[in-house]
Amino acid sequence: MTIAVNGTIVSLPDDPRVSLLDLLREHLHLPGTKKGCNQGACGACTVLADGERILSCLALAVQYEGRAITTVEGLATDEGLHPLQAAFIEHDGFQCGYCTPGQICSAIGMADELRRGVPSHVTRDLAAPVIALTHDELRERMSGNLCRCGAHNGIVEAIAETFAELVP
Amino acid sequence: MSPFRYARAADVSDAVRQAQAAGSRFLGGGTNLVDLMRETVERPTALVDVTGMPADIGESADGGLVIGAAARNTAVAEHPLIRTRYPMLSRAIVAGASAQIRNMATVGGNLLQRTRCAYFYDNGGSRCNKRQPGEGCDAIDGFNRYHAILGASPSCVAVHPSDMCVALAALDAAVNVESVHGARSLPFAELHRLPGDLPQIDTCLEPGELITALVLPPLPIARHSTYRKVRDRSSYAFALISVAAALDVQDGIITDVRLALGGVAHKPWRAHEAEALIRGKPPEPAVFLAAADAELSAAQPLPGNRFKIELARRTIAAVLSELAGEQA
Numbered sequence: 001m002t003i004a005v006n007g008t009i010v011s012l013p014d015d016p017r018v019s020l021l022d023l024l025r026e027h028l029h030l031p032g033t034k035k036g037c038n039q040g041a042c043g044a045c046t047v048l049a050d051g052e053r054i055l056s057c058l059a060l061a062v063q064y065e066g067r068a069i070t071t072v073e074g075l076a077t078d079e080g081l082h083p084l085q086a087a088f089i090e091h092d093g094f095q096c097g098y099c100t101p102g103q104i105c106s107a108i109g110m111a112d113e114l115r116r117g118v119p120s121h122v123t124r125d126l127a128a129p130v131i132a133l134t135h136d137e138l139r140e141r142m143s144g145n146l147c148r149c150g151a152h153n154g155i156v157e158a159i160a161e162t163f164a165e166l167v168p
Numbered sequence: 169m170s171p172f173r174y175a176r177a178a179d180v181s182d183a184v185r186q187a188q189a190a191g192s193r194f195l196g197g198g199t200n201l202v203d204l205m206r207e208t209v210e211r212p213t214a215l216v217d218v219t220g221m222p223a224d225i226g227e228s229a230d231g232g233l234v235i236g237a238a239a240r241n242t243a244v245a246e247h248p249l250i251r252t253r254y255p256m257l258s259r260a261i262v263a264g265a266s267a268q269i270r271n272m273a274t275v276g277g278n279l280l281q282r283t284r285c286a287y288f289y290d291n292g293g294s295r296c297n298k299r300q301p302g303e304g305c306d307a308i309d310g311f312n313r314y315h316a317i318l319g320a321s322p323s324c325v326a327v328h329p330s331d332m333c334v335a336l337a338a339l340d341a342a343v344n345v346e347s348v349h350g351a352r353s354l355p356f357a358e359l360h361r362l363p364g365d366l367p368q369i370d371t372c373l374e375p376g377e378l379i380t381a382l383v384l385p386p387l388p389i390a391r392h393s394t395y396r397k398v399r400d401r402s403s404y405a406f407a408l409i410s411v412a413a414a415l416d417v418q419d420g421i422i423t424d425v426r427l428a429l430g431g432v433a434h435k436p437w438r439a440h441e442a443e444a445l446i447r448g449k450p451p452e453p454a455v456f457l458a459a460a461d462a463e464l465s466a467a468q469p470l471p472g473n474r475f476k477i478e479l480a481r482r483t484i485a486a487v488l489s490e491l492a493g494e495q496a
Contacts (some may be wrong), residue, residue, distance in 0.1 A: 016172065017172070040269060050484070054271055058199045114268065126255050
């Protein structure tokens, strides 16, 4: 019973009660992923599972056996920060920083959903093969990540700049 | 969280066999059940993980669609045939939860999610007949802005939380289920129940029955359909009122209509009475408002949710007018 976290294969816990979030933070000592509400309401615990954004607090770690998890710690390379991480710094996309790892993982998953053509609540034409990352689409698609500091303007700017090829 | 055994089901027959163990529950994406277990509202002793069950979405012989119960909510919402043939279903799904949760949540789990009544969740702090039968209901005299106006009982005023299910009620879907005793199919309208004296029972499923698929009938009217959700914030919130509707207008007369409401009852509310009053009439606001009034005439609001009657009335008329305008 193993799981890949940021490219490293690790054992899953024996106790099935351990959430993916607690596995990351408490067992693997990867505290980048944050525990906000621990009930699926804030998005601070967002990670990527095989590239799809999920909430690690509502995920039992055992359910993700054999899957590849990417946390904020896995985004930078030897070349430097992920472009979205750099853009968050450039645009002041945070104040306290607690929601930031979740915002960044969420936005990376969001960009993939948009490239795939997944519709959102504000998508006017459901039949459209390509959906542009307008201001409204971006805000709707990131609404599962709360920021209590109110750094939304910087967050939106950082995401729009990083994924400029998706912006109309 | 209480201890439990966890096992991944190999296939449907393995899943239903494992589910015979006392205290066992099926586990989908976990977005509701894991939360309820953490709050000790649910205390299963065994979880049978059914996320590996069929998740395919494909056309049936009669031109409808079959959706495997393990399909994720996002997979349903983004499917080309659902977007074009049943747009209200795509719209209902993307109106619910957040993208992260929709990526995790399965169709079967969405159908069986439990009410978000705060008193149901408040284990140890509040009385709830759904959580502890016979204990009483603190919502009736409490903060009941989000609660039912139709079909409630003195024992429970909770509402069903799903957006997707409101669309399924309007679409005349069917639900395929299987247990060790065999397989059967039931109309979607017969899946969920009103609370009556047994609010602890949400559905008409027998113990150990697993939802294996959703079946959408071929329904040309559904191409002209939509879903509107009214909530306290513009995204990532449960409905105060929601409306799923489909409308077919020919030569200035409504030939057919489908209408269902969310946020009003213990189950997705199919508005049959309103539909009957709309068919054969011209697509005019007065017709829609009169039909809404008839459907809502049985409403019994609580002190905190009296506004829902007028909100439902206006939302029904607005959604039907929008659909009529697209066909003008």
